[in-house]
Amino acid sequence: MADIIEDTSRQIADMTIRGAGKIARAGASAIGEFAGSYRGGSLEDFLADLKSAADRMISSRPTAVSLWNGVQSAVRGADGASSLEEARALVESNARRFVESSSKAVQTIASIGAKRIREGDTILTHCNSSAALGVIKEAHRQGKSIKVYATESRPWRQGILTVTDLAESGIDVTLVIDSAVRSVMKRIDKVFVGADTITSDGVLINKIGTSQLALAAEERRVPFYVCAETYKFSPMTIFGDMVTIEERDISEVVKPGEVPDQVKVFNPVFDSTPGKYIDAIITEAGMISPGSVYDVMVRQLGGSVFAKE
Numbered sequence: 001m002a003d004i005i006e007d008t009s010r011q012i013a014d015m016t017i018r019g020a021g022k023i024a025r026a027g028a029s030a031i032g033e034f035a036g037s038y039r040g041g042s043l044e045d046f047l048a049d050l051k052s053a054a055d056r057m058i059s060s061r062p063t064a065v066s067l068w069n070g071v072q073s074a075v076r077g078a079d080g081a082s083s084l085e086e087a088r089a090l091v092e093s094n095a096r097r098f099v100e101s102s103s104k105a106v107q108t109i110a111s112i113g114a115k116r117i118r119e120g121d122t123i124l125t126h127c128n129s130s131a132a133l134g135v136i137k138e139a140h141r142q143g144k145s146i147k148v149y150a151t152e153s154r155p156w157r158q159g160i161l162t163v164t165d166l167a168e169s170g171i172d173v174t175l176v177i178d179s180a181v182r183s184v185m186k187r188i189d190k191v192f193v194g195a196d197t198i199t200s201d202g203v204l205i206n207k208i209g210t211s212q213l214a215l216a217a218e219e220r221r222v223p224f225y226v227c228a229e230t231y232k233f234s235p236m237t238i239f240g241d242m243v244t245i246e247e248r249d250i251s252e253v254v255k256p257g258e259v260p261d262q263v264k265v266f267n268p269v270f271d272s273t274p275g276k277y278i279d280a281i282i283t284e285a286g287m288i289s290p291g292s293v294y295d296v297m298v299r300q301l302g303g304s305v306f307a308k309e
């Protein structure tokens with residue numbers, strides 16, 4: 001397997017590259033680079049190697065469908081090319097287009113989402129979502145005076161990245177441990193989180209603990225917004241496929257020898273939040289209700305969504 005594919009998949013798997021949007025862009029770019037530097041013989045060889053590269057990339061993290069969508073966008077149409085050169089050029093330009101459009105989507109979400117934030121709002125966010133942080137930072141950039149509470153997000157503590165980013169942007173930010181969520185909800189006006197995957201019926205799959213934010217928000221009638229580019233919508237869920245919830249190594253939770261050997265440690269890194277707890281999903285195509293995900297998906301993908309093998 002080409003170095004670019006091996007290196008990028010490893011960095012995605014070990015979370016050197018993380019965040020659903022970033023892994024999608026990294027995966028698509030790696031496939032584009034692979035195509036650009038391909039020095040094989042025939043078109044058939046290229047298509048077979050491209051398929052292996054795409055499979056390897058997609059398998060590096062199982063939950064975020066953004067990675068699948070990014071890689072699929074990069075390889076789309078290659079099998080219809082009439083020469084090796086045409087196929088390589090197509091994959092390279094597909095990858096470039098995906099990276100550009102996905103970055104643009106994050107900016108569009110920021111400007112749409114910022115409209116939901118009012119002067120004086122206190123916001124709660126979870127983990128480290130560039131889409132959610134884009135919204136919060138855009139509201140601040142527009143001059144709205146806001147406060148943010150950010151969860152630590154054990155075990156990886158992505159909350160440290162979040163509070164650092166917000167503090168460096170000049171935003172009043174407070175770090176809380178994950179179990180403080182229900183307790184701080186009385187201070188919160190709105191919740192903004194990101195997404196790893198959204199199913200066709202509007203279920204959010206996001207960092208473990210998201211569903212407890214949603215429950216606590218529901219209890220206090222605090223609006224709960226999900227910031228998600230539409231490539232986080234999962235076409236497979238239309239057909240009833242379940243989203244695989246990634247479980248990571250126990251070393252992320254306990255140090256060696258910290259607990260007796262017979263203790264089992266369960267480390268799921270995502271959870272699901274039913275659409276009934278979500279007030280709106282902010283996408284680059286506009287703000288939609290969880291119940292509209294299917295329609296948006298079908299509109300965007302057209303007939304191709306039903307071409308699943």
Ligand code: RI2
Pocket residue numbers: 018019020021022126127128129130131132158193194195196206207269
């Ligand atoms: P953006 C992250 O997953 C978090 O769950 C975050 O909410 C989500 O990706 C979306 O992030 P991880 O890679 O695409 O930290 O909004 O496991 O940046």
